[in-house]
Amino acid sequence: MRRVRKKEHIENYLKTSYRGDTLLGDVFIAHNALPELNFDEIDTSTEFLGKKINNPIMINAMTGGSDFSQEINKDLATLAKELGIPMAVGSETIALEDDDSVESFKVVREIVGPEGIVIANLSGIASVDEAKRAIEIVQGDAIQLHLNLAQELVMEEGDRDFRGVLKNIEEIAKNVDKPLIVKEVGFGISYVVGKRLYDAGVRYIDISGYGGTNFIEIENLRSHEVDFSELYSWGIPTAASLVQCRHLPDDARLIASGGIRNSIDIVKSLVLGADIAAVSGELLAYLVHGGYANAKDYLESNLYKLKVLMMLLGKGNIQELKKTEYKLTGKLKEII
Template sequence: MIAERKDDHVRFAHEQQRRPAGANEFDDVTFIHHALAGIDRAEVSLATRFGGIEWPVPLYINAMTGGSEMTGRINRDLATAARETGVPIASGSMSAYFADAATADTFRVMRRQNPDGFIMANVNANATVDKARRAIDLLQANALQIHVNCVQETVMPEGDRSFGAWATAIEKIAAGVDVPVIVKEVGFGLSRETLLRLGDLGVRVADVAGRGGTDFARIENDRRDRADYSYLLGWGQSTPACLLDARDAGLPVLASGGVRNPLDVLRALALGAAAAGASGLFLRTVLEHGVPGLVALIATWLDQLAALMTVLGARTPADLARCDVLIGGSLATFCARRDISLTRFGTRSGVTADSEGDM
């Protein structure tokens, strides 16, 4: 039954990605163009550092799948593309492995195809420390993602209905494993209050994973005999909103959910993310164009990201957080209602390092 669900998730996610990409709140973020800000391309480094982790690029293939024969082939291809491009990669939820050890190779194939790459294992927030360690060991993982997904579970016909122990489980795992722990949503966003609590629980990094990309409420609703939860479509905060909400939370953040192109990666970094991840578009690409197609897409994204950083005068991804941006539309409305000041985002390139803490 789990294998069937995993295949359903891939099928419905692919169907979502085949629809025309619409607008999202990344479009509410606009860079101020300074015509003399450009630098030499040779000065640009894509390397990023956060929470004790170092990546060669600020882009990653985020969690997708595993647990069935078909999803094992997808994980093989995703891991091959990650190896060829040098981007980090996360496995999908490893709950299928805990339920049936025979599915282990649908996850382990990722390390076999990508022996030297940065791989994140993935467990749910009900996992024990022992299960978290087993997941890490199976993939020889460099980090562990813990996904929180109460909205998805609620709409999922066979989903969990008990979430009260999640915080305790996360705290135990963070203290009980030897790799960095990254807590991520699955497309509904992490609020400032949640990020502050995660920091108190010992979590090192959070992936805000906001609304705008693959909608798991829609996926689970499509799996129901009756579409009882259609009114929840669009639930949660967008990724840009989460990034702005996170600015005072004191926790390094990653950005996924609704990342459509290199400009969205750039926008996420400018709003404070250490790196940006994509799933749905990469899944569609590997399903329709194979490993060569995905390798070409990721290579293009990385090349264009470096080119745009050159135009903006950003030598590192962290430098993008000092570029001037304007924030409008519904994103500005969100900020006003969450008491997030936008006054200095448009002029921060002239702010001295000593005064940045007041932003």
């Protein structure tokens, strides 16, 4: 069932038509006509999970568990290696249940190599032992636990009991010797939830806001019982989630995902307080529709434009970029 569902998720993502607003367009940053910089010396490297990465972006969790998924993961891992960026695998729950699925995840580390960053992935209800096994499969530098409440509720066969999830996350934070990332799957994390996660020992939060992959729509395309289309607009926009969660203690690290589609989205995410940005759905579409070369061109062109935008802002490195002044406008200003 999981194999079929994962394939349906990919197919249905490519069919989705609803596009929410991340509200990143409501973030104004000013042009600097006198940057006094050499474009060729602009440094886009940064540190993440204790390793240096070439660019402040990661390939976020997408898939795994089937031959089709394995081919996608091979291409994504190759991109991660060539561009020097981290990659998170899709949920490894299927690999814990089906040995035949393990290779579709292991292949990522095999391609990326020991110097790259690979992040394991499970649900927030996973046990400590399951978390350790998921890390072992991909030799993970960290583990990502996803919170997919909205998706499960729309999924006909989804979970309905969510008691004890926070306590479970706290147990994993205490008993797993790798960094723990908690992420939403496209509906955002508020400050209140972020603080509860922080107090439970979580130091990496992927806010995964509204405006990107919409799992209510994806699951609705699989459902034949109830029409959930009126809930497509549910969630905290990515920009609003970032602005809220940046008020967490200084040692909290934020990953911006949820509708990160281009270079200006990356820049504005970093300006709002993210340590790195993450892409998934948009990259998947480029890969499936146009192949590896198309996906590589998409990433490389946006990373080049990242440098262009840094030049236009007069910022020579990522730490300087994160200190850029900005103003909130429109609906985002009203929400905040």
